[in-house]
Amino acid sequence: xxxxxxxxxxxxxxxxxxxxxxxxxxxxxxxxxxxxxxxxxxxxxxxxxxxxxxxxxxxxxxxxxxxxxxxxxxxxxxxxxxxxxxxxxxxxxxxxxxxxxxxxxxxxxxxxxxxxxxxxxxxxxxxxxxxxxxxxxxxxxxxxxxxxxxxxxxxxxxxxxxxxxxxxxxxxxxxxxxxxxxxxxxxxxxxxxxxxxxxxxxxxxxxxxxxxxxxxxxxxxxxxxxxxxxxxxxxxxxxxxxxxxxxxxxxxxxxxxxxxxxxxxxxxxxxxxxxxxxxxxxxxxxxxxxxxxxxxxxxxxxxxxxxxxxxxxxxxxxxxxxxxxxxxxxxxxxxxxxxxxxxxx
Amino acid sequence: xxxxxxxxxxxxxxxxxxxxxxxxxxxxxxxxxxxxxxxxxxxxxxxxxxxxxxxxxxxxxxxxxxxxxxxxxxxxxxxxxxxxxxxxxxxxxxxxxxxxxxxxxxxxxxxxxxxxxxxxxxxxxxxxxxxxxxxxxxxxxxxxxxxxxxxxxxxxxxxxxxxxxxxxxxxxxxxxxxxxxxxxxxxxxxxxxxxxxxxxxxxxxxxxxxxxxxxxxxxxxxxxxxxxxxxxxxxxxxxxxxxxxxxxxxxxxxxxxxxxxxxxxxxxxxxxxxxxxxxxxxxxxxxxxxxxxxxxxxxxxxxxxxxxxxxxxxxxxxxxxxxxxxxxxxxxxxxxxxxxxxxxx
Numbered sequence: 216x217x218x219x220x221x222x223x224x225x226x227x228x229x230x231x232x233x234x235x236x237x238x239x240x241x242x243x244x245x246x247x248x249x250x251x252x253x254x255x256x257x258x259x260x261x262x263x264x265x266x267x268x269x270x271x272x273x274x275x276x277x278x279x280x281x282x283x284x285x286x287x288x289x290x291x292x293x294x295x296x297x298x299x300x301x302x303x304x305x306x307x308x309x310x311x312x313x314x315x316x317x318x319x320x321x322x323x324x325x326x327x328x329x330x331x332x333x334x335x336x337x338x339x340x341x342x343x344x345x346x347x348x349x350x351x352x353x354x355x356x357x358x359x360x361x362x363x364x365x366x367x368x369x370x371x372x373x374x375x376x377x378x379x380x381x382x383x384x385x386x387x388x389x390x391x392x393x394x395x396x397x398x399x400x401x402x403x404x405x406x407x408x409x410x411x412x413x414x415x416x417x418x419x420x421x422x423x424x425x426x427x428x429x430x431x432x433x434x435x436x437x438x439x440x441x442x443x444x445x446x447x448x449x450x451x452x453x454x455x456x457x458x459x460x461x462x463x464x465x466x467x468x469x470x471x472x473x474x475x476x477x478x479x480x481x482x483x484x485x486x487x488x489x490x491x492x493x494x495x496x497x498x499x500x501x502x503x504x505x506x507x508x509x510x511x512x513x514x515x516x517x518x519x520x521x522x523x524x525x526x527x528x529x530x531x532x533x534x535x536x537x538x539x540x541x542x543x544x545x546x547x548x549x550x551x552x553x554x555x556x557x558x559x560x
Numbered sequence: 561x562x563x564x565x566x567x568x569x570x571x572x573x574x575x576x577x578x579x580x581x582x583x584x585x586x587x588x589x590x591x592x593x594x595x596x597x598x599x600x601x602x603x604x605x606x607x608x609x610x611x612x613x614x615x616x617x618x619x620x621x622x623x624x625x626x627x628x629x630x631x632x633x634x635x636x637x638x639x640x641x642x643x644x645x646x647x648x649x650x651x652x653x654x655x656x657x658x659x660x661x662x663x664x665x666x667x668x669x670x671x672x673x674x675x676x677x678x679x680x681x682x683x684x685x686x687x688x689x690x691x692x693x694x695x696x697x698x699x700x701x702x703x704x705x706x707x708x709x710x711x712x713x714x715x716x717x718x719x720x721x722x723x724x725x726x727x728x729x730x731x732x733x734x735x736x737x738x739x740x741x742x743x744x745x746x747x748x749x750x751x752x753x754x755x756x757x758x759x760x761x762x763x764x765x766x767x768x769x770x771x772x773x774x775x776x777x778x779x780x781x782x783x784x785x786x787x788x789x790x791x792x793x794x795x796x797x798x799x800x801x802x803x804x805x806x807x808x809x810x811x812x813x814x815x816x817x818x819x820x821x822x823x824x825x826x827x828x829x830x831x832x833x834x835x836x837x838x839x840x841x842x843x844x845x846x847x848x849x850x851x852x853x854x855x856x857x858x859x860x861x862x863x864x865x866x867x868x869x870x871x872x873x874x875x876x877x878x879x880x881x882x883x884x885x886x887x888x889x890x891x892x893x894x895x896x897x898x899x900x901x902x903x904x905x
Contacts, residue, residue: 265703307610
């Protein structure tokens with residue numbers, strides 16, 4: 216009898232690490248392979264940046280409350296966000312879709328309407344793809360390709376001790392939008408006659424259903440002449456991403472609770488749900504904001520900029536990763552971010 | 561009530577055409593978008609070639625008789641084959657996999673062993689991917705990226721009237737391998753004690769389970785200094801691919817039955833199964849050979865070359881697409897190739 220190890224024992228990152236360990240490299244044009252937000256290939260000053268994501272029904276999305284048009288838009292935005300994390304500009308995407316026969320042509324039209332809208336907003340060309348049938352649910356796989364100047368690439372591994380930790384926009388909203396949709400789903404399932412009333416929750420619903428990739432932040436950084444020392448996008452949760460940069464850069468960090476940018480609607484909804492807004496912001500995921508480390512020499516350039524919040528700083532690895540509470544107390548920073556191999560809710 | 565059109569009414573190609581019609585293009589570096597074996601982007605003399613494929617369990621493969629290692633290998637080879645069809649050389653791949661919890665870490669190891677073997681044979685670097693869970697079966701999505709000299713690109717749409725129609729290797733074997741595996745599956749299901757005896761069928765089984773992309777043919781063509789006027793890979797069946805070139809080039813063709821290269825084992829097995837070997841060769845699919853049109857001026861360069869069979873010629877569209885039988889009779893050439901939206905067997 217052969218041994219059997221369950222995938223959840225390793226988790227997504229552990230599995231990827233195991234499967235891609237010690238893979239031979241044949242081309243010196245492979246500048247960066249597996250392990251960052253995107254791969255980088257090419258030669259010369261302008262390089263190609265490549266990322267890919269797969270979304271599966273029941274794991275990444277629930278079609279009961281996710282309109283197909285929004286799903287198409289979000290699937291593209293999530294990939295563009297990975298290009299932004301490398302400080303790159305998007306250029307092309309390929310889209311592959313597997314569908315069961317419960318989907319009609321009109322449903323596909325709707326999905327592609329969202330993809331088309333995202334292509335228009337982010338100025339990317341749809342250059343290929345595949346459509347096929349599936350015996351299970353809907354699966355969407357997108358590969359996005361962008362361009363970046365070689366000296367402008369922002370890795371995860373190059374943060375320096377003393378750098379400021381900076382986040383764009385605000386966080387936790389997408390998670391609260393999901394909580395709201397899940398609650399309304401349960402209400403509807405128990406009493407199908409009752410229509411959900413989502414008035415007043417527009418911001419967090421949009422954060423969940425139609426997030427935007429921060430291509431504007433990439434451009435803004437260029438205008439400010441600020442090149443972050445490291446960058447990552449917030450897909451699995453702020454804490455998880457901070458810890459990724461720490462691990463890859465072999466550093467510690469200190470985050471201040473009162474500096475974490477949380478929108479008022481996110482905050483109020485969390486309170487309504489008896490959830491800790493800070494925990495939602497740290498662990499929520501799917502915000503598609505950019506988390507970066509910035510040299511203190513650039514402090515004057517970003518100080519007071521409404522796009523950015525400085526939430527802490529990097530420090531030596533021996534000092535560890537911590538969260539300082541509003542009351543001055545301190546706790547180790549832990550990731551409770553989203554894992555694609557956790558059981559679906 | 562909104563109208564509902566079933567996807568099978570349009571078929572795979574009809575659906576792709578509808579979904580990708582009139583898509584705006586933002587970048588003049590998009591040399592070729594949706595509609596050929598692969599997309600082409602870039603500027604300068606050397607361009608990037610990008611293709612993507614999605615394989616779903618129960619539709620593209622049956623894990624009852626497909627070892628995961630072979631599946632991994634074949635998934636890579638199928639994508640590399642699309643690059644070959646553009647006359648390109650492979651460089652990089654990304655691999656995304658969705659799995660349900662019935663798959664163990666060891667099963668994933670096996671799948672990636674096959675992917676690794678293909679990367680080694682085709683000298684491609686694995687640069688990224690995604691692993692996630694699925695509520696359905698196994699889904700594999702691969703994007704392959706290659707390079708081609710701008711003037712060496714072989715489109716589907718550029719065949720000329722009078723060109724020779726040439727196919728590499730032989731065809732129909734992969735289909736007969738599949739028939740054999742399906743038969744043995746049924747035998748096993750009816751009498752689980754009986755072990756399948758596959759001795760003597762090694763060639764067609766390998767054609768089905770571990771096909772090779774013809775990177776050697778791309779190199780051979782370069783050595784012969786033959787640039788096909790058009791090229792496509794045979795994934796859906798010889799007839800289907802010939803008709804693609806005809807449609808895209810707005811031409812007709814004449815194919816000779818007695819020129820179609822069929823291996824003896826393929827021929828004999830077809831006869832055993834009471835199938836017409838020619839029909840299997842024309843409609844079987846998954847051979848991953850290259851179908852090309854070659855200018856008559858290059859006839860001397862390929863004449864008698866064991867890698868190639870000249871099976872017919874291109875002619876004006878008004879003359880139609882026909883198949884000439886061994887006995888001299890003639891019939892319109894029709895595609896009965898594989899369609900990802902046909903019900904699985």
